[in-house]
Amino acid sequence: SWLTYADMISPGVLLAQAIGRWGNFFNNEAFGRATDLPWKLFIPEAFRPTGFEQVEYFHPTFLYESLWNFAGFFLLVFLARRFSPSAKPGFIFFAYLGFYSVGRFFIESLRLDSLMVGPIRAAQIASVVLFAIGIIGMLRLRVDRGSQKL
Helix, strand or coil: CHHHHHHHHHHHHHHHHHHHCHHHHHCCCCCECECCCCCCEECCHHHCCCCCCCCCEECCHHHHHHHHHHHHHHHHHHHHHHHCCCCCCCHHHHHHHHHHHHHHHHHHCCECCCCEECCEEHHHHHHHHHHHHHHHHHHHCCCCCCCCCC
16 A cells, blocks of 8 residues: 555655755755854855844754754664564654644744745745644554553
8 A cells, every 4th residue: 555655655754854954054044034143054144034144153953953954864664673573554754743843843943934825834834734744644553552552
């Protein structure tokens, strides 16, 4: 079924997303609000958004998402190995949707370049919807309680 294939590629997709986020660093894009935290990111003036020309340091949201996605990759691999005999097809895929959406929801709140739908960030709306789909999918495909507990 397509869910079996989705399970197989989900960890790799998260790994690719983790690595791909570093393109944002090299392109000086997808950074967050101004910050003075020790891990702040210097953005050259030519790449700063309008209204932030005098601000030099920003949240490295690409880094936050990259680290979140690396953690998700290891979590999905762990889940796949631990529960593969008893998990129904789609469980890892729905875990991916839920995990990724939580991180994206919070990281998006730091971004300056979000697409807005009224006062709400479009990516946060999508994150809430995908999180709900992930949780509902995982609950419907629960690991067989007789062989292993989740």
